[in-house]
Amino acid sequence: MKIIVPMAGRGSRLRPHTLTTPKPLVKIAGKPIVHRLVEDLASMSDEVLEEIAFVIGDFGDTVVKELLEIAESLGTKGTIYYQEEPLGTAHAILCAADSMEGNIIVAFADTLFKADFSIDKFEDGIIYTQKVEDPSAFGVVKLNSEGVITDFVEKPEEFVSDQAIIGIYYFKEGERLRDELQYLVDQNIMNDGEYQLTGALENLKAKGARLKPGTVEEWLDCGNKDAIVNTNQRYLTYIQEQELVHDSAQLDNVVLVSPVYVGKNVKISNAVVGPYVSVGDNTIIENSVVQNSIVQEDSDIRRVNIENSVVGNHVVYRGRAKDLSIGDFTSVKE
Template sequence: MKIIVPMAGRGSRLRPHTLTTPKPLVKIAGKPIVHRLVEDLAAMSDEKLEEIAFVIGDFGEIVEKELVEIAESLGAKGTIYYQDEPLGTAHAILCAGDSMDGNIIVAFADTLFKADFAIDKFEDGIIYTQKVEDPSAFGVVKLDNDGIITDFVEKPSEFVSDQAIIGIYYFKEGEKLRDELQYLVDNNIMNDGEYQLTGALENLKAKGARLKPGTVDEWLDCGNKDAIVNTNQRYLTYIQDQELVHESAVLDNVVLISPVYVGENTVIKNAVVGPYVSVGKNTNIENSVVQNSIVQEDTDIRKVNIENSVVGNHVVYTGRSKDLSIGDFTSVRE
């Protein structure tokens, strides 16, 4: 089994945090979004995970090293590919064409999910979906009476289905998908100026591939500040039976309201923290109340009362009560 992770997008809706950190490396409950994604995907298959191929932009050597280490932590080879231009989903996946053979999972690194099932590796393809209230904002699949996908409809103006495509796909033969992606590029078949994955899926279906929907229990968005705070809350709920406070953390006169994640070498004094708070490593919190928030690494906050907030890395923040989103390397003092 191989996993292909296109992640070259800019993450503009999550700014200012993505100005300095690629969105898939923003941390949720102490781990990057992409790390949590590939962990969950690996758990869905009973086959050995051979390789994780990351398709990135110009993220730099430090990010590339971190991605390879994420793959290696799961016992897989980490491979880096580049998408130099934003030419659409099909183009992004095709950038990893050299890794597309045999059983593959394609997963876009801007969403997380929770599910309790194993991949049926004998299916030609599985398109993972989630039931939504307003299908007009999503790409959806239409099914026949046997539960086989007959159509892919992008943001339907009239109701055709409420099964939204969440950006996770399984293919029994990755090389067949690669060939259809290459066909789109070679013949310049574009939609709104981009090569779209749905075009390749339509071609696979027309050639006899049986594509079935797979449903997840919960689909977690990481697109903006409020969404990522909610995803952090849900993830902490999922993993609250694990040890979430690092043994090197120093807690002095602190009330922790579970679930709370506290990273290594963090110091918290005279504070109430939680519920649903993640605090990154090497961070200092004093004389504060922090609820339902993410505080990233190497940050110092004092005399604050924050809720529903994201505080970035290397932030100094003192003396305000807010619902906020503060990017990296920011100082705010009252």
């Protein structure tokens, strides 16, 4: 089994945090989004994970090193590919053509999920979906009476299906997908100026591939500040049985309202923290109340009362607020 993770986009909807950190490396409950994604995907298959192929933009050597360490932490090889131009989903996946052999999972690194199932490796392909209330904002799949996908419809104006495609796919033969992606590029078949994965899926289906839907229990968006705060809340709920306070954390006159994640060398004093709060490594919190928020690494916040907020890395914050989003290396004093 191989996992291919297209993640070249910076994530403009999550600015200012993605001005300094690619969105897939923003941390949820102490781990980057992409780390939690591939960790969950690896647990869905009983096959050996041979490789994780990351398709990135010009993110720099530090990001490359972090991604390779994520693969190593899962006991597998990491490979880095580059997408130099934003030419669509099909083009992004095709950048990892050399890794597209045998059973593969393709997962776009801007979403997390909760599921309790294993991959059926005998299916030609599985397109993972989630039932949504408003399908007009998503790509959806139509099914026949046997539960096989018959059509892919992008943002339908009239109701055709409520099963939205979440950006996670399984293919029994990666080579077949690779060939169809290459065909789109060779024939310059574009939609709105981009090569779209759905074009390759339609071709696979037309050539006899049985593509079936796989459903997830919960689909967690990481697209903007409110969404990522909600995803942090849900993830902390999933993992609250684990030990989430690091041994090196220093707590003095602190009330922790579970679930809370507290990283390495964190110092918290005279504070109420939680529920649903993640505090990154080396951060200081004093004389504060922090609820339903993410405070990233190496930050120093004092005398604040915040909720539904994201505080970036290396932030110095003094004052009061109820709902905010502060990017890296910011200083705010009231």
